[in-house]
Amino acid sequence: MNEYNDITILDAVERYIRGEMNPDERLHFENLRKTNGEIDQLVVEHTLFLQQMNRFSEWQKFRNTIQHVHNDLADKGEIKDGLKSKAKIVYLWNKYKRVTAIAASIAGITALTMSILVWSVSPSTTTDQYKELERRLGLAEIKTDLANEKVQGLAGKASPQKEIQINYRTAATGFLIDAKGLMITNAHVVKKSENIKVFNSKGEQFNAFVVQLDIPRDVAIIKIDDPKFKSFGSLPYGIRKTTSEIAEPIFTLGFPRDEIVYGEGYLSARTGYLGDTLSCQIAVPANPGNSGGPVFNHEGDVIGILTGKQAEADDVVFAIQSKYIYQAVDNVKKNPIYQNVKITSKTNNLSGLTKQQQVKKIEDCVFMVKGD
Amino acid sequence: MKQENNEKILLQGLARNDKKAVETIYRDNYGMVQALIINNNGSIDDARDVFQEAMIVLYEKARSGTFELHCQIRTYMYSVSRRLWLKKLQQTKRFTSDFGDPDSVVPVEDDLEDHLKRDLEFGMMERAILGLGEPCKSLLEAFYIEKKNMQEIALDFGYTNAENAKTQKYKCLMRLKKIFFSHYKNGTP
Numbered sequence: 001m002n003e004y005n006d007i008t009i010l011d012a013v014e015r016y017i018r019g020e021m022n023p024d025e026r027l028h029f030e031n032l033r034k035t036n037g038e039i040d041q042l043v044v045e046h047t048l049f050l051q052q053m054n055r056f057s058e059w060q061k062f063r064n065t066i067q068h069v070h071n072d073l074a075d076k077g078e079i080k081d082g083l084k085s086k087a088k089i090v091y092l093w094n095k096y097k098r099v100t101a102i103a104a105s106i107a108g109i110t111a112l113t114m115s116i117l118v119w120s121v122s123p124s125t126t127t128d129q130y131k132e133l134e135r136r137l138g139l140a141e142i143k144t145d146l147a148n149e150k151v152q153g154l155a156g157k158a159s160p161q162k163e164i165q166i167n168y169r170t171a172a173t174g175f176l177i178d179a180k181g182l183m184i185t186n187a188h189v190v191k192k193s194e195n196i197k198v199f200n201s202k203g204e205q206f207n208a209f210v211v212q213l214d215i216p217r218d219v220a221i222i223k224i225d226d227p228k229f230k231s232f233g234s235l236p237y238g239i240r241k242t243t244s245e246i247a248e249p250i251f252t253l254g255f256p257r258d259e260i261v262y263g264e265g266y267l268s269a270r271t272g273y274l275g276d277t278l279s280c281q282i283a284v285p286a287n288p289g290n291s292g293g294p295v296f297n298h299e300g301d302v303i304g305i306l307t308g309k310q311a312e313a314d315d316v317v318f319a320i321q322s323k324y325i326y327q328a329v330d331n332v333k334k335n336p337i338y339q340n341v342k343i344t345s346k347t348n349n350l351s352g353l354t355k356q357q358q359v360k361k362i363e364d365c366v367f368m369v370k371g372d
Numbered sequence: 373m374k375q376e377n378n379e380k381i382l383l384q385g386l387a388r389n390d391k392k393a394v395e396t397i398y399r400d401n402y403g404m405v406q407a408l409i410i411n412n413n414g415s416i417d418d419a420r421d422v423f424q425e426a427m428i429v430l431y432e433k434a435r436s437g438t439f440e441l442h443c444q445i446r447t448y449m450y451s452v453s454r455r456l457w458l459k460k461l462q463q464t465k466r467f468t469s470d471f472g473d474p475d476s477v478v479p480v481e482d483d484l485e486d487h488l489k490r491d492l493e494f495g496m497m498e499r500a501i502l503g504l505g506e507p508c509k510s511l512l513e514a515f516y517i518e519k520k521n522m523q524e525i526a527l528d529f530g531y532t533n534a535e536n537a538k539t540q541k542y543k544c545l546m547r548l549k550k551i552f553f554s555h556y557k558n559g560t561p
Contacts, residue, residue, distance in 0.1 A: 007542045049549060050516070056497045057517040059490075062389050062431050066424050069391065069398045079402045194403035207411055209404065211476075223476060336443055337476050 009039065013046050080194075105203070112257055130273055130318075131311040132218070134189050135171045135256065135289035137370070168370040173254040173293030174198060174222065175302070176365040177239060177325060177343050179232040181206075181224035182332075184305055184325060185369045186292035187213050190220050193371030198224060201260040201363045208369070212332050217278075218307055219320060220292075221332055222369070236361040237294075238345045239302045240322045243270060244280065252284050252306055253359065254293030255368035262359060263290075265315070267303075272318045273310065280304060283315040294366060295319045300350030300358045379445050387434040398427070401446055405453045414457065422460070426452040429480075429487045443478045451477035455484055500551040508544035515541055 015021050016029050033040045073079045174185030183198065190196050196208045206226035213220050244250075244267050252263040265284030272279020282295060286309050295304035304319030325343065332338045350358045385393025402423055409419040429452050430445070441448060454477055501509055507529060514520045514528065526537040 007539060010542060010545070011538065045553075049552065052493070052497065052552075053516045055490075056494050058389065058435075059428070059494050060498075060517070062428065063424075065389055065391060065394050066398065066427050069395050070402075070420065070424070073395065073399055073402070078399050080406070195407050207407075209407075209476075225476065335447065337447060337478060 009042065010046070013039070013043055014050075016043065017047050017050055101203075108258060116257060129311055130308055132186070132188055132308045133172070133286055133288050133291035133306070134186060135287075137168050137171055168195075168197065168372050171255065171289055171368055171370045172291045173289065173306070174367045174369040175253075175292075175294040176232070176235055176367075177221075177302075177329065178341055179234055180341075181208075181229055181231065182211070182329075182338075182341060183208065183222050183224065183367065183369075184292065184294075184328075185220050185222055186305075186307065187215050187218045187220040189292065189369055190222060190371045191215065195372045196222060197370045198222075198367040199255075199258075199370070200367050204228070206367075211338070212328065214328060217320060217324065219305060219324070219328060221328060232365070235344075235365055236350055237296065237300050237302055237365070239325055239343055240297070241326060241345045242323065243321055244297060244303045246270060248303075249298045250282055250284065250303065251296050251298075251355065251359075252286070252290065252293055253296075253363060253366045254286075254290040254306065255366075256287035256289035258368070260363055260366060260368075261290075264355075265317075268316075272320070273308075276318075278324050279307070279318050279320050282306075282317050282319050284317055285315075286317040289368075292369060294362075295322075296358075296362070298351075300353070300362065301345070379441070382445065383430075383434045383441060386431055389431075394427075397430070397445060397449075401449045404446065404450060408450070408453060409457055412457065413461065418457070418460070422453050422456050423449075425456055425487075429483055432487060432490060433483055447476065447478055448480070451480045452484065455480055497552065500548055503551060504544060504548055507540070508547065511537075511541055512544050512548060 012021075012029060016026065021029060033043060070079070170189045172186045172189040174183045176183050190210050191213055193210075196210070197205050198208050199205045206224045206229045208222045208224045208226070211221045211223050246267055246269065248267045250265055250267055252265075253260055254263070255261065263285045265282055267280060268283045269281035271277050272281055282304070284295075284306075286306060290306055291308060293306045294302050295306055297303045302322050302325075304321050305325070306317065306319045308318055310316040310318070329341060329343050333341055350361060353361075382393050382397055386397060402419075405423045405426065406416070406419040409422055410416070414422070426449050430448060433441070501512065504512070511525065511529060514525050515522075520528070522534040522537050522541070525541070526532070526534045529537060529540075531537040531540065
């Protein structure tokens with residue numbers, strides 16, 4: 001075959017593969033293919049080649065698309081890019097975390113005391129009937145950041161930095177519902193957060209991410225996602241499936257400040273705000289930061305999740321009943337990753353212990369949750 | 373149920389390279405992956421690379437026809453990104469122990485193996501086309517990628533007629549196929 005013929009043949013092969021031949025031509029070509037092994041071979045080979053070419057071109061186009069999308073979103077500020085120095089800051093932060101932590105905690109405590117003083121004397125401005133109890137992080141955090149800068153300056157490494165890694169805006173309480181790090185907390189704290197950190201009562205911090213949000217119920221399930229986190233063998237408490245009785249003594253643990261705080265009270269009504277039957281009303285001291293925290297009965301079982309209080313009324317606090325946790329977890333289990341999650345109502349070894357002993361066992365499972 | 377449907381629609385859009393779908397998936401998952409990378413010794417640029425590679429893996433999976441995602445897109449993206457980043461860390465020996473949440477990942481090993489193979493093939497193709505030089509590169513791209521017809525190409529490239537362009541294209545194609553198939557058979561770039 002001379003070159004001219006080769007070109008014609010290839011042209012025919014391409015038109016055949018692309019389906020551009022008219023029926024007569026196609027029939028003729030198919031006959032040719034049957035009788036001529038060489039042409040048949042060429043068709044097979046060229047089909048493979050064209051497929052590869054097509055996939056290649058679509059792959060290239062897709063790569064272009066994602067580049068454009070990335071730049072668009074970064075321009076619109078819908079994803080946080082641009083901060084090229086962020087990684088370095090995080091790196092420095094990790095490196096000097098311990099030194100920083102000491103200074104930061106001193107500054108933090110001072111600032112916190114101040115802010116609590118300010119907060120306690122300033123009149124409430126909320127006009128809503130129902131009040132969510134998340135804690136806004138303001139003054140205290142800023143002070144901490146300043147302290148960080150100072151410490152890093154002393155360490156002689158840090159360049160002047162305007163932006164400390166992540167500014168956490170809100171804080172609330174959360175508690176473990178399984179031994180492997182699945183936690184319940186309030187949805188309003190984490191719903192807009194890209195970075196979530198949880199702190200236990202010893203001050204250890206872990207990264208976490210959202211598994212499920214239930215905005216109407218204001219409950220989120222989050223999961224600790226950190227190599228530092230060691231799974232508990234089993235939780236000290238069970239989660240009650242049934243509704244509790246009026247007048248049942250209860251207690252709460254939460255983080256209205258950077259320290260775990262105990263509160264005591266009783267179950268005052270079987271329904272919650274506006275007669276909500278999945279909630280209940282409790283009488284217990286509750287302050288911003290308490291929401292998402294666990295409510296325990298005197299045997300140390302979880303009976304509810306503290307969600308909010310009625311503004312302009314004392315000691316009217318609402319909690320979602322713990323049976324809701326089972327519904328929420330059932331929903332989570334639809335995701336195959338979580339299908340093995342087990343939560344239990346089995347009564348534990350806490351009943352019969354004194355409150356001090358119960359709290360001692362429980363407090364490791366209650367966390368402060370911070371979101372940005 | 374509604375969410376499942378939404379995700380299905382998103383994946384169908386992704387398979388078509390529909391910009392809106394790509395944008396939605398990008399917006400909903402980028403922050404999570406970025407946080408994962410940055411919290412584990414990575415930079416913003418690393419996050420971008422890893423995330424975009426994970427997007428390509430998802431795209432390829434969505435296109436594979438028989439595809440059905442047995443978990444949420446978010447979970448899948450997390451799993452793929454975590455695996456990709458782990459591999460990169462191991463390669464650069466910056467960090468070798470495990471990280472992230474091993475309980476929240478779905479198995480993606482097979483998908484990544486397919487992806488790696490394809491990536492190698494496309495890489496070969498890219499290098500082969502680049503290695504052709506001009507005008508072959510533009511000529512073949514115009515015909516096979518931009519899908520222009522020979523008349524247009526003759527006009528664009530200044531050939532006197534379509535037949536001349538066809539001859540030139542044929543020569544270029546033979547060179548490309550030679551390079552491509554020699555790579556393809558050897559399986560190495």
